[in-house]
Amino acid sequence: MMNSTISKEINALVLKSVPYKESSLLLTVLTKESGKQNVLCRGVKRCKKEKLFAEKFAYSKMRLYVGRGIPVVDDAELTEPFYALRQDIEKLSLAEYFCEVVLCIPFGSGDDKILSLLLNSFWLLCGSEVSPLVVKTAFELKFAQHEGFAPMDFDCSCGKPAEKWSFSRGFLCDDCAKGDGVYVSQAIINAVRHILSYDGRRAYSFEMNEEALSYLSKITEKYLQYHLDTKFDTLEYYKKFMEADFG
Ligand SMILES: [Zn+2]
Numbered sequence: 487m488m489n490s491t492i493s494k495e496i497n498a499l500v501l502k503s504v505p506y507k508e509s510s511l512l513l514t515v516l517t518k519e520s521g522k523q524n525v526l527c528r529g530v531k532r533c534k535k536e537k538l539f540a541e542k543f544a545y546s547k548m549r550l551y552v553g554r555g556i557p558v559v560d561d562a563e564l565t566e567p568f569y570a571l572r573q574d575i576e577k578l579s580l581a582e583y584f585c586e587v588v589l590c591i592p593f594g595s596g597d598d599k600i601l602s603l604l605l606n607s608f609w610l611l612c613g614s615e616v617s618p619l620v621v622k623t624a625f626e627l628k629f630a631q632h633e634g635f636a637p638m639d640f641d642c643s644c645g646k647p648a649e650k651w652s653f654s655r656g657f658l659c660d661d662c663a664k665g666d667g668v669y670v671s672q673a674i675i676n677a678v679r680h681i682l683s684y685d686g687r688r689a690y691s692f693e694m695n696e697e698a699l700s701y702l703s704k705i706t707e708k709y710l711q712y713h714l715d716t717k718f719d720t721l722e723y724y725k726k727f728m729e730a731d732f733g
Contacts, residue, residue: 491551491552491553492551492552492553493549493550493551493552493560494519494549494550494552494557495519495547495548495549495550496515496517496518496519496520496525496547496548496550497517497518497519497545497546497547497548497565497601498513498515498516498517498518498525498545498546498547498548499515499516499517499543499544499545499601499604499605500513500514500515500539500540500541500542500543500544500545500546501514501515501516501522501542501585501588501589502514502542502585502589503540503541503542506526509528509529509530510526510527510528510529510530511526511527511530511537511540512524512525512526512527512556513525513526513527513540513559514589515548516588516596516600516601516604517601518598518601520594521591521593521594521595521596521597522588522589522591522592522593522594522595522596523557523593523594524556524557524593525548525550525556525557525558525559526555526556526557526558526559527540527558527559528558528559538564538567539559539562539563539564540559540562541567542582542585543567543568543571543581543585543608544564544566544567544568545564545565545566545567545568545605546562546563546564546565547562547563547565548561548562549561549562566605568581568608568612570611570612571608571611571612575727576618576724576727576728577611577612577618579720579723579724579727580611580618580621580622580724581608581611582720582723582724583622583718583720583721583723583724584604584607584608584625585604585720586718586719586720586721587625587626587629587710587714587718588600588604588629590714590716591633597632599632599685600629600632602685602686603625603628603629603632606686606687606690607621607624607625609687610687610690616690616691617699619699619700619703620690620692620694620699621690622703622706622707623677623681623699623702623703623706624681624689624690624692626703626706626707626709626710627678627681627682627706627709628681628682628689629710630706630709630710630713631682633713635713636682637651637656637657637678637682638656639656639657640657640675640678640679641657642657642658642659642662643656643658643662644659644661644662646659646661646662647659647672648670648675649663649669649670650663650666650667650668650669650670651667651668651670651674651675651705651709652666652667653667653708653709653712653713654666654712655667657670657675668705670702670705671698673694673695673698674694674698674701674702674705676692677692677694677698677699677702678702680692707721
């Protein structure tokens with residue numbers, strides 16, 4: 487029989503890595519080329535050191551054998567391991583949360599915008615110039631935008647300035663909201679508008695006082711849960727840790 491295997495190259499970020507059979511790993515990766523997909527990494531126990539690309543958060547160029555089953559990683563070149571994420575529990579738990587959110591998208595879906603969002607968020611978490619809470623808030627809103635459920639208008643549809651944010655109806659004045667939504671200040675609406683108006687790292691460059699940012703961050707995480715109709719264990723872990731540490 488003819489060998490029907492073909493070779494394919496992908497740029498992939500590992501969202502999830504689980505043991506598979508004797509000595510393999512099943513990786514769920516987000517790729518530039520084909521969105522979210524599974525790949526198999528064989529012979530991991532034999533040479534663990536050479537398989538750093540198979541660790542969670544690692545971003546690599548992988549060459550795959552694509553046959554009938556799950557594509558198999560033939561060779562990989564580590565582009566960025568994002569080691570710094572593992573040196574700080576707050577950053578680590580946020581990175582875990584971002585991965586869990588991105589895992590919600592269906593296989594084959596997710597374009598390079600979602601990948602860029604994840605890469606930018608990881609880069610900024612690794613650095614120190616942007617606070618982790620800003621990264622979290624911007625990530626949640628940009629993810630909502632890329633998936634098509636972010637607010638598009640920042641005034642109420644009646645023309646009056648918005649005072650409330652309804653997860654199902656968007657920004658509204660108090661009269662039109664009729665008891666729906668949470669109260670938001672103009673500073674919060676401006677921050678949301680900024681995040682949604684810019685791509686790349688500029689989306690994360692907004693100024694807010696700590697109290698308002700913390701309030702906005704609580705809203706954006708609930709907004710994501712509402713639209714994705716799911717709860718994230720990693721987010722609960724992050725919140726528990728933050729309460730224990732600073733509460
Ligand atoms: Zn109105």
